[in-house]
Amino acid sequence: MQPSRDIKTNFGIPPPSTAASGSDSFLQSSVRMTLEDSDLWKSFHEIGTEMIITKPGRRMFPHCKINLSGLLPYAKYIMLVDLVPVDGFRYKWNKHKWEVAGKAEPQPPCRTYLHPDSPAPGSHWMKQPVSFLKLKLTNNTLDQHGHIILHSMHCYQPRFHIVQADDLFSVRWSVFQTFSFSETTFTAVTAYQNGKITKLKIDNNPFAKGFREQGTNMKRQRTLRTQVCPEKKKLNKDDEEAEQLHPAEFRRPYYEGYEDDEVGEPKTKEGCPMKEESYSPWGAGQDHSHNIRTESPLSTETREIYNTEQLVPSPASYQPYRFHDFSKSPSPLSPPSSGSQSSGQPSFESQPLDVATVPDQDAKPAPLEPLSSSCPPSLPLAHHAPQDYAGVLNVAMAPPATKPGVISHLYNPYTAEQGLGQWNGPPHSQYGSSGYPAHHLHSEYSAQSMHHGYHHGNVADWSQYPLFSYSCW
DNA sequence: TCATCTGCCACGTTTGAAGTGA
DNA sequence: ATCACTTCAAACGTGGCAGATG
Numbered sequence: 001m002q003p004s005r006d007i008k009t010n011f012g013i014p015p016p017s018t019a020a021s022g023s024d025s026f027l028q029s030s031v032r033m034t035l036e037d038s039d040l041w042k043s044f045h046e047i048g049t050e051m052i053i054t055k056p057g058r059r060m061f062p063h064c065k066i067n068l069s070g071l072l073p074y075a076k077y078i079m080l081v082d083l084v085p086v087d088g089f090r091y092k093w094n095k096h097k098w099e100v101a102g103k104a105e106p107q108p109p110c111r112t113y114l115h116p117d118s119p120a121p122g123s124h125w126m127k128q129p130v131s132f133l134k135l136k137l138t139n140n141t142l143d144q145h146g147h148i149i150l151h152s153m154h155c156y157q158p159r160f161h162i163v164q165a166d167d168l169f170s171v172r173w174s175v176f177q178t179f180s181f182s183e184t185t186f187t188a189v190t191a192y193q194n195g196k197i198t199k200l201k202i203d204n205n206p207f208a209k210g211f212r213e214q215g216t217n218m219k220r221q222r223t224l225r226t227q228v229c230p231e232k233k234k235l236n237k238d239d240e241e242a243e244q245l246h247p248a249e250f251r252r253p254y255y256e257g258y259e260d261d262e263v264g265e266p267k268t269k270e271g272c273p274m275k276e277e278s279y280s281p282w283g284a285g286q287d288h289s290h291n292i293r294t295e296s297p298l299s300t301e302t303r304e305i306y307n308t309e310q311l312v313p314s315p316a317s318y319q320p321y322r323f324h325d326f327s328k329s330p331s332p333l334s335p336p337s338s339g340s341q342s343s344g345q346p347s348f349e350s351q352p353l354d355v356a357t358v359p360d361q362d363a364k365p366a367p368l369e370p371l372s373s374s375c376p377p378s379l380p381l382a383h384h385a386p387q388d389y390a391g392v393l394n395v396a397m398a399p400p401a402t403k404p405g406v407i408s409h410l411y412n413p414y415t416a417e418q419g420l421g422q423w424n425g426p427p428h429s430q431y432g433s434s435g436y437p438a439h440h441l442h443s444e445y446s447a448q449s450m451h452h453g454y455h456h457g458n459v460a461d462w463s464q465y466p467l468f469s470y471s472c473w
Numbered sequence: 474t475c476a477t478c479t480g481c482c483a484c485g486t487t488t489g490a491a492g493t494g495a
Numbered sequence: 496a497t498c499a500c501t502t503c504a505a506a507c508g509t510g511g512c513a514g515a516t517g
Contacts, residue, residue, distance in 0.1 A: 191477075
């Protein structure tokens with residue numbers, strides 16, 4: 001794993017010949033981003049990071065936290081995060097490793113998380129690490145809270161976008177710079193599959209402290225007191241194996257065996273018959289992916305896009321494939337194209353845009369009204385939180401105390417019903433190439449906003465327009 | 474039958490309102 | 496009256512568990 005700060009930049013791409021693009025590109029060429037808690041991320045990555053996703057929404061752990069430098073101190077920037085599928089597969093946890101279980105589910109509504117401080121001057125972003133602590137993940141495709149929707153048992157990677165813009169209305173004229181860190185790749189799960197991950201999380205997450213200490217064990221004891229048939233108790237998959245391997249140790253109370261069974265420690269490697277790669281879903285999974293993907297060479301344009309995104313170089317082989325439209329490049333292991341992806345396009349193509357605003361959790365809850373999914377995007381969406389059930393736009397109207405009146409955070413949804421046909425930018429050109437003005441990334445993005453005009457008086461309205469789409473690669 | 478998902482639980486942490494004093 | 500600080504309760508976030516679901 002190479003240092004995350006070793007950011008690969010690509011400024012050799014001539015900026016499109018549009019106003020302001022050239023200077024923006026130049027001015028932002030020195031922007032550097034590093035991942036905070038990189039070691040922690042790597043610890044998880046070595047095991048195979050899993051992120052719990054729940055219907056009400058779950059925070060990420062480790063949190064997405066970045067350091068920025070090279071920004072213009074007085075220029076304003078917007079920080080965005082989205083999560084992109086690493087590949088087109090669904091995985092399953094089997095015998096200590098992740099295996100390809102089939103073709104990925106159709107993409108859920110795509111949402112982008114806007115850092116609540118946005119927009120803020122470069123000095124603000126650079127003075128301290130930028131945390132995306134409140135970013136939440138959900139598996140509820142009908143989520144109305146604006147959380148980022150993911151599929152369980154699928155692999156994702158966060159992307160961080162920096163946009164120099166005075167406000168959200170300027171975004172489309174601005175240059176996007178996109179960064180990603182290979183060690184932040186994770187598998188979304190509804191329940192932990194790898195016991196090592198659980199342990200690592202409990203050990204590092206203050207909120208889980210109760211489980212590390214008495215709480216869980218006490219509860220477990222209470223449970224056992226009322227147990228009907230202990231041997232029927234379902235064990236964690238790893239624990240089951242561990243019990244076979246170390247029956248005596250396994251039966252110790254959880255917190256006892258925990259301390260001396262640290263993940264990644266040599267002792268663990270030595271003491272556990274399981275191969276190291278068995279703990280690394282990407283060791284195993286990547287092998288699958290390798291096989292799959294190397295047989296699906298990137299197209300020239302795909303490679304170009306890959307090159308234009310600022311990636312942290314990584315041995316993680318899946319990264320290049322983030323732009324790989326596997327449906328266009330069938331591979332032996334990829335199930336035959338069918339359904340929504342059979343055309344090589346995400347499932348939400350040709351579906352009407354659905355957007356809605358909802359208050360941030362921090363804000364006072366406002367009644368949400370259903371918004372017909374057939375509501376055309378060109379309709380002036382009301383400020384009073386229209387809501388649909390397929391995708392929502394989460395706009396926090398409760399701003400940070402230090403910035404009254406400023407949007408707290410925003411999600412940018414593309415609903416499952418959203419028609420990319422409406423955006424109809426070439427899949428490979430919509431996005432993903434940092435250094436490109438936003439309107440070049442997504443021509444329809446601009447078109448839509450222009451279509452709407454600027455009658456919206458706040459960022460919430462602006463947020464109704466998707467900034468990113470999974471279809472872009 | 475199995476893999477996965479869901480709701481609930483109890484506990485620690487965080488947050489912000491209320492109280493207090495300078 | 497204002498500000499800074501402290502206290503405390505409520506809300507939040509967490510992983511485990513058992514049962515439900517497909």
